[in-house]
Amino acid sequence: MLDILLPILIFAALGLAAIGVVRRVRLWRQGRPSPVPLVKGLASVPRRYLVDLHHVVARDKVMSNTHVATAGGFVAAAVLMVLVHGLGLAQGVLGWVLLAASATMFVGSCFVARRRRNPPSRLSKGPWMRLPKSLMAFSLSVFAITLPAVGLLPEDFGSWVLALALSAVLVWGLGEMVFGMAWGGPMKHAFAGALHLAFHRRAERFGEGNRSTGLKALNLDDENATLGVEKPSDFTWNQLLGFDACVQCGRCEAMCPAFAAGQPLNPKKLIQDMVVGMAGGSDAHYAGSPYPGQPVGEHQGTPHGPIVAREGKALVDAETLWSCTTCRACVEECPMMIEHVDAIVDMRRFLTLEHGNTPNKGPEVLDNLIATDNPGGFAPDARMHWAADLELPLMADRGEAEVLLWLGDGAYDMRNQRTLRSLVKVLRAADVDFAVLGNEERDSGDVARRLGDEATFQSLAKRNIATLSKYRFQRIVTCDPHSFHVLGNEYGELGGHYEVRHHSTYIAELYEAGRLHFKPWKGGGVTYHDPCYLGRYNGEYEAPRNVLKALGIEVAEMERSGFRSRCCGGGGGAPITDIPGERRIPDMRMNDVGETGAELVAVGCPQCTAMLEGVVDATAEVRDIAELVANALTEAPEASSGAAQQSSNRPQAVEVA
Structure with missing residues (x-):
């Protein structure tokens, strides 16, 4: 009897799944066009799945092995089931x-069941709680019906009652694993996830050592184009596909600084709200952690309706979007490689450019950038007042230099001026040929872009590019990771291609070249805070630590460090939009510092310095790496033979690709 029932069940399930696939694809195709390489994309799935995706999944060894057994067993069992029984x-x-x-899949499903017995709060529940049973039903039924096929049991083993019982269990498993994969059950992520890897919006992100973190530019010359994303159908079709790939594991939620601070943002909930909007409906069936302070069931939307309503409820409240610090912790942790930050900035762009709805001090800052080329509204010709006694060489006078020192808007901040003066001291100690733009320098545009004002960003960027094109230099060096990122990763799309160094990287290179010499460290314990725009955005974790090691400092690492560093709360314009929460993000970060027992926290970003120094009753002093290096400088060993001899023997700068 199984010989008759099995082919019917298998091909009926495949037929229904095919209908579901067509329906799901139609939902994705509501989005804007986005050209992708069809054949090349599909061919790249195995490597992207087995290498890039599992590189993230493998951070949790138990779940990585569970996923290999369960997913690998299912894919093999599903294909072989069609061949053997179909x-x-x-x-x-x-x-x-x-x-x-099927046996391997069953073992994996046992570990899934163990995980779901007392799941952590970040895991969505609801339909996901039935998944272990469905996995077991599929794997056990396939195993049982295959025993007669291989001769381990007689072909006529059992009766029609047993055949019907096995068929019923198989239907249960097929319903979840095949039918639900295409129609929207928990297994939807498997189908959508595979295609998401094939047609990812950032294909350049895949491959060993590859990164893609720069925001995509808007075409401001297209008068018919929507500026940003107003409704779900304004996303590109492969962004909608990416939302559907979410497995609701909550890794993004666990790492999000805004969620931890009690602000109304949960990256996982945001992605699920976009899925709701794509299909139409409400968030009443969402079974995970809500936005802090916002109960589930009050938001709804449609594919062609507004995501953020000016009046009444829609899919998302504006405060949710403005809570994001753009730190990319969610993106870094996502095993499905979803781009949360891209989506948030796309929606911010619409609110800012089309409605002018940037909250709190946002409009003032954007107006200042337009009027004075800096967010504080300071006089443009006051950018160099802090360095009146330093006689810094100007590019306008020199025309060329080995290094262009990019000051950033920290030049207007008294605290950051100490960092800049220290960096100048270090460069001169290493006899670096450098110059500055002086009053020709404008804001890099980072704040404007993260607040959604693409027009102001592009205006600032194009004028900076025009200025830079007048001069010759080998590289740009800056102590601001935000300027470092924008100049190196986002100006290129507008025609500005530069080799950019963060000052910690450049100082490490100077030390390795023998151009800097330090006194032994005499201070107490030190920890290091990784800036998001240096670490997660650009993968630079070792250079700052190498500099501290060269100073004789043994870093006491925080639990949240490296690619899992907690944001200081200063990125993405968050201090400007200032969405209230239950606690402050920099306070939480300073608590992390306190747990190490360190007396000093080394930083490499003016925004991190400002945020951490603003913590009341801080337990540690905040110092930039440039300040620590400047204080430790000593003359080279050969200095006693004469300054002239020292200068002639000093190694020259090397070009670093």
Whole structure:
């Protein structure tokens, strides 16, 4: 009887799944066009899945092995089930391999069940709680019906009652694993996820050592184009596909600084709200952690309705979007490689450019950038007042230099001026040929872009590019990771291609070249805070630590460090929009510092310095790496033979690709 029932069940499930696939694809195709390489994209899925995706999944070894067993067993079992039981090809080893695949899947499903017995709060529940049972039903039924096919049991084993019972269990498993994969059950992520890897919006992100973190530019010359994203259908189709790939594991939620601070943002909930909007409906069936302070069931939307309503409720409240610090912790942790920050900035762009709805001090800052080329509204010709006694060489006078020192808007801040003066001291100690733009320098545009004002960003960027094009230099060096990122990763799309160094990286290179010498460290314990725009955005974690090591400092690492560093709360214009929460992000970061027992926290970003120094009753002093290096400088060993001899023997700068 199974010989009759199984092909019917298998091909009926496949047929229904095909209908579901067409329906799901139609939902994605509501989005804007986005050209992708079809064949090349599909061909790249195995490597992207087995290498890039599992590089993230493998951070949790138990779940990584569980996923390999469960997902790998399912894929093999599903294909072999069609061949063995659908097409009757049980001869040879196929049946035995099917037994092994289904058994492997069952073992994996046991670990999934263990995980779901007392799940952490970040995991969505609801339909996901039935998934272990469905996995077991599929794997056990496939294993049982394959035993007669390989001769381990008689072909006529059992009766029609047993056949119906096994078929019922198989239907349960097929319903979740095949039918639900295409129609919207928990297994939806498997189908959508594979295609998301194939047609990812940032294909350049894949491959060993590759990064893609710069925001995509808007075409401001297209008068018919929507500026940003107003409704779900304004996203590109492969962004909608990416939202559907979410597995609701909550890793993004666990790392989000805004969520931890009690601000109304949960990256996982945001992605699920976009899925709701894509299909139409409300968030009433969402079974995960809500936005802090906002109960589930009050938001709804449609594919062609507004995401953020000016009046009444829609998919998302504006405060949710403005809570984001753009730190990319969510993106870094996402095992499905979803781009949360891209989506948030796209929606901010619409609110800012089309409605002018930037909250709190946002409009004032943007007006200042337009009027004075800096967010504080300071007089443009006052940018160099802090360095009146330093006689810094100007590019306008020199025309060329080995290094262009980019000051950033920290030049207007008294605290950051100490960092800049220290950096100048270090460069001169290493006899670096450098110059500054002086009053020709404008804001890099980072704040404007993260607040959604693409027009002001592009205006600032194009004018900076025009200025830079007048001069010759080998590299740009800056102590501001935000300027470092924008100049190096986002100006290129507008025609500005530069080799940019963060000052910690450049100082490390100077030390390695023998151009800097330090006194032994005499201070107390030190920890190091990784800036988001240096670490997660650009992958630079070692250079600052190498500099501290060269100073003789043994860094006491915080629990949240490296790629899992907690944001200081200063990025993405967050201090400007200032969305209230239950606690402050920099306070939480300073608590992390306190847990190490360190007396000093080394930083490499003016925004991190400002945010951490603003913590009341801080337990540690905040010092930039440039300040620590400047205080430790000593003359080279050969200095006693004469300054002239020292200068002639000093190694020259090397070009670093």
